[in-house]
Amino acid sequence: MATLISKHSSSFAAEMGLKLTHNILRVKNPSELIQFYQNNFGMEHIEISTPPLPYKVNIVGYTKNYDANFNEASNILHPPTLLEFHYDDSSTTPSSFVNCGASQVYWKIGITLHDVDYARKFLQSKRVHVGEASQFEDIGYVCHLKDPNNFCIELLQHDFEQKFKAKTNTSDKQLPKDKFPLGYPCCIGQITLQANDIDKTQRFYQDLLGMKLLSIQELPMFGFTLYFFAWTHENPPKSDIKDATINREWLWKRPYTTIEIRHFHSSRQIPPFRDLKQNEIGFEGIRIMCNDLNMFIGKMKADSIPFEESNGTYGKEIIIRDPDNVPIYVSQNKSER
Template sequence: MPVKRLSGVKLQVQDPERLARFYSDVLGMTARSGNGSWRAGYAGADADLVLQPGGRPVPHSREERYWKIGICLPDLDTACEQLRQKGVEVSAPHQFRDIGYMAHLHDPEGFAIELLQHDFQGSRPDGAGDPALPLGGGAHLGQITLRTGDIAAELAMRADMTLLAVQDVAEFGFDLHFLAYTEETPPDPDLRAVGNRPWLWKRPYTVLEFQHIAGADLRDSPAFLGLEIT
């Protein structure tokens, strides 16, 4: 029986071609058109962005179900320096708690993008990034992040996926749950173990991340058309 794969996130955008070019020219993805939409993605087993026409120029809200994509990479500092040289506004890299070394930006239509280094701040191996390559090389779409007010219902709906990690962010009022179509298991069987996190950021497939805000009443995201699973 074929193994399922999270192969895309479908977004309705204002200008699919222009946005696909941003992801290729700035973030190093490959862009291609077909069937009235554009796809942008990295080589490998991770998911693509499936950009479909018809989007409206509306601001994206924290009360919506769709949040962001996460791009994982070996060298965050090199990636951010490259983006600034291209005139892209990106936040200063920082170690967020015991979760990861990260930075944030938005694409030209306002969609959130998280850049997440494979290793924690201060733990990056020497020579991890290559300034000659886009984002320092080795980038992949690590996460597609949705919000939910009922994680138990989400897990029940996705019983065919493997829960790889749970991360508490109590001071911000949420926790994070990471699922994937995989038979892999984390090095530490404790899904809350901090030591599993760099392992998680290095997975070669895209993980479905839920930001769980208990009891939250979230709105549908006008731009989010669903996940592509093949």
């Protein structure tokens, strides 16, 4: 039954043109954050016009995506997810940091790129503190840093450490390009959430929203498993989504954003998402867009999924919640309005 539901939901997702478009963060001093992401990561500040709101909105991110050869990718693939910053004057007071951290419902964004060591050296030259880079098991070559508001960023290399070193010793080595601050094009590859009940979470993202489960990465030594979901027509090279030999490096090269879910095997409980109070900063949810918001609402009603209606960054929207209470803001694609 779950497979049938998933196939039906995937068809609905395609009909609706569902896209993972924004990671929503309430911030303080947005100007500092915008400069940080522009100067260090080559993101663009995207001007938008919003309806009257009790907060200001700034959008930053990558407006183009690139394939594994650093050429602009086909428009068939969804563009990477953007960062949506919300700010109001109360955020300038000393404020607590909510929903964010390695033991919270929202952990980080992952920025995928060709050469992590080159990126580290560049960021360190800009006096950005970056942790040591290392090959983490058979997952990837990674390092971590924080932005000026303390949000966590992971740098994740396209290739495992040994494979990358082998590539650099060949004549077709990819050289850095001046037009990219980190030497190579980057992508917001992951939004990492943490879940308490993986069965309910998988049903929500896969069976209700029609996302494709691209990879399951088990780490029993560390007591957790990672699950990666996306709206895409692509399939991993190997049909075994637990494969570590090819699929994982393939996944890190995707020019679009996945939702990464970390689930701990023990009884360890992740505090559910809670709505931010006026003087707090932190993770506020994710935004998806569809071709027809009224049709999407109809499906939620048919599936008895509760939702709230509101007016947000792109006008009329509804809010549904995942099993850990994470808000999913659903807006209509701008071109379909």
